[in-house]
Amino acid sequence: MCGSKATTIQQLRKVGIKAAAGALFYSGALNLLRGSVYRRSENARPLRSSFVILLYHRVNPHNDPFFPAISVKTFEGQIKYIKGHFEILPLTDIIFRVRHGLGLPKNTVAVTFDDGYRDNFIYAHPILKRYNCPATLFTATNYIGTERWMWNDELAFAIRSTTKPSIAIPGVQRAMSLSSVSSKLAALDLILGVVKGLPEIDKGPFLEELKRHIGEARERSNPLMLSWGELKEMVDAGWEVGSHTASHVILSRVSFNQATEEIRLSRSDLERQLGRPVDLFAYPNGKREDYNAAIKEYLREAGYLGAVTTVDRMNREDVDLFEMGRKSPWEECGPKFALRINQSFW
Known part of the structure; x- marks a missing residue:
């Protein structure tokens, strides 16, 4: 009985949040509230060098609970919303501005993807092109152009x-x-x-x-990961690409030499295949315990501009550029997504 009651309360709370978000969103109050927050901030601590990095993995219409993904409709709704209310910049531009103290436009957002799934090319890429939205893809290179799965x-x-x-x-x-x-x-x-x-x-x-x-799984169909040709087409269209190790190892769980070799191989493969420098990095798994100070220092010395984690946080002007946080926008409800991303700047 207690468990059932707790579940009911939790469901009601979710419904309440969704209803409140919808009321703020559809009434226009969310935009007014955001404007009020930014006006107050002009006379307080400036937020112009604060930014949110969104983290996606997969976008597709399959609704398969074993392979979680953002639906195509939800993804397009999110991109359309942030394009209309936020300033979407390439991650390298954000890093350059922060590093040199140039400040950022209000409401600055970067869009990133991890791993290199083929549905990024099939479903996400056309949407990002349609809305002229820059994005960064961090790939585990041992899987690109192969039949291998992580x-x-x-x-x-x-x-x-x-x-x-x-x-x-x-x-x-x-x-x-x-x-x-x-x-x-x-x-x-x-x-x-x-x-x-x-x-x-x-x-x-x-x-x-x-x-x-x-037991033996039945035969798989269709490549799960990007081909090098698909990745090159995305890069030629404006995507930034960063390294994500070669085999997606958790760096803190291998020797320092193995970790740096994973990083080196990933970067080398990308630069050879794509013909351009690679200077961004994403830590596999990306929690605080999945990387360490020695890895961060190696990335700095190797000439990387910055690195991203999966730690859910807003990035302020004093952020460690080799430990930037990201937010995963799983909300299927458009108003809830809008409320959450606006709250990040409050």
Whole structure:
């Protein structure tokens, strides 16, 4: 009963937030409120060097819970909104202005993508072109132009495809049910957390043992990641590209030498294939524990301009340019997205 009551309260709270966001959005009050905040800020701490970096991974119409993505309709709505109410700048322009104390336009936003999924080219790229919106893509180069999938996607595909009723997860005391979509998703979420916490050297054996428990997945169709030709077409159209390591290792879980080699190889591959310098970086997984001071210093000495994390925060004028935060806009509700991004500047 208590659990049911708590769930109901949580659902009502979500409905209330959505309703409040809708009221602010459709009445125009959100725009008035934003203007009031900025007018007050003229006589207080200036916000002109503050900026938000949005983080996307996948955009497609598939609505597959095993491969989370922003829907095409939602993505276009978000881009249309920020194009109409915010100043969208390339990430390198923002870094240059902050580094040299030049200030930024009010409401400055950068759009970024991680990993290099092919749906970025198929669905996101045309929308960004339509709205003349710059964007930055951070790619794990070992997967570009290949049939390979990253381990988390392979795991999701295997669990979605399996007909096994349950799975015994190494290191977990109880077996996990795989009898329904919801139970499969719960098992997947648990396994992802376990694997991300392992040293890189232990991930392969752990995943191989899991595959033996799950059974062979059915054959995959269509490349999941970008081809080099598609990536080059995006870059020629104005996308910035940054490195995201070669194999998407969590840098704090490998030796310093292996970490720097991953960074070096990624940059080298991109510059060779695309014929232009690469000076932006995104930490794989990107939480505070996933990188360290030595990695940051290596990036500085290697000539990178800056690096982004997945830490959910606004970036102020005193931000460490090698530890910039990003916000993941998962809101399917347009008014909730508008409210959240405006709140970032308040």
